[in-house]
Amino acid sequence: MILVHTPNPKEVAAYLELFRAAMPERQFVDLEHAELSAIRHLVTWGLPDGLLAEMPSLEALFALGAGVDKLLARPDLPADLPVYRLLDGGMAAQMTEYIRYGVLGYQRNMDLYRRQQATGQWRMLAPRLPSDIRVGVLGLGEIGAAVARSLAADGYQVSGWSRSPKDIRAIRCLHGESGLTQLLVDSQVLACVLPSTPDTRGLLNRQRLETLPQGAMLINAGRGDLLDQDALLALLDNGHLRCAQLDVFTEEPLPADHPLWRHPAVAITPHVAAITLRQPSVEQIVRRLRQLAAGQAVDGLVERAQGY
Structure with missing residues (x-):
């Protein structure tokens, strides 16, 4: 039975x-x-x-x-x-779509245009090609590897990080603490698809988020407890990070009074990246x-x- x-x-x-x-x-x-x-x-x-x-x-x-x-x-x-x-x-294809949407929006400055719209500002921004954008994928399991391969096929410069060594065609694969630091330093867009484990909880703390280059984007579609949400808000406020696309949170549903809801640089979805x-x-x-x-x-x- x-x-x-x-x-x-x-x-x-x-x-x-x-x-x-x-x-x-x-x-x-x-x-x-x-x-x-x-x-x-x-x-x-x-x-x-x-x-x-x-x-x-x-x-x-x-x-x-x-x-x-x-x-x-x-x-x-x-x-x-x-x-x-x-x-x-059926989740890999959905996750790829979700992250591709965020990366393409960053490449085409859609987050900046939304903020210009809110203030009635008409200003064209310089276009960029996919090859101009460096994307880091945190997590190279079944789903993360599929995401990385799809982004590389789109023409982005893709690196990936995992706990143990991986070898994926067209992807620069990094691992370990030094590999994580290198990934963060190089990633204009950081896409996280890691699970919640004792090793990953709190992984994206303020120190690591500050390692991302000025003007970087964070996409978190892994688990909410990977990310220090207060640190993210602080780095968005001071301009170090440009924007974030978040699907998972430390508390779900995200409380209605949480400042992430109202931040102009944050796009929120209710844990739907890959159903x-x-x-x-x-x-x-x-x-x-x-x-x-x-x-x-x-x-x-x-x-x-x-x-x-």
Whole structure:
């Protein structure tokens, strides 16, 4: 028996329909119809607190997302339970679009034109080519690598940073502390797609943000706890940073009275840069269920110590 659960009943119903059509030989149920003691596999996002302890037969958990920081922080998550995350689920293309939008807007000075519009100012700014813009991508996993490759194909000068060494064609790949410093120094646009892990929380503090060149742009579509929001506001106010495009925040929803909402150099979106798409997610999880049943190796297994 496989339990499918999210906080939205309509979403659960849609997932159940897809799972049952893709894998009719298995029994997929919602929480209302589940016999918890018989649940062997769990597909979830936003599971109620304490529920995992009521599933003694649980063999594996499949997260309906790429980020698993909140899931790993649950006190009722068994230490030996295999957890699998989505490696894409239709998110790479969306993330690429979101970051491409921000980079192109910076290249074409759209943020500056919006501020000129607010004051009724008509002034043409010098155009720039993609090859004039240096973009740094923080995070070179499945999604970050796809973003970096797409930007390079658009003609931008692209560098990327990861915790461990990577080799991606047409991308200058950096790693480690010295590599991070080099990436920041060189990036006119810094695009962050890192997950939240013990190593990445607070990564973009004031000191590192100040390492970015004068007039740089920050795009954060990774996790909110990577960024010191107060430091970002200070550097936008003093002109060191030109603009920011933010999709994730330390507190979500972002409180209505937060100064980020009203800052003229900040564009805000409500955690929509890359939303899990149902059909490719179902296909990925069904493939993994079949691999497990056949005793084969399964991708997407979360390394608890690394946080992803």
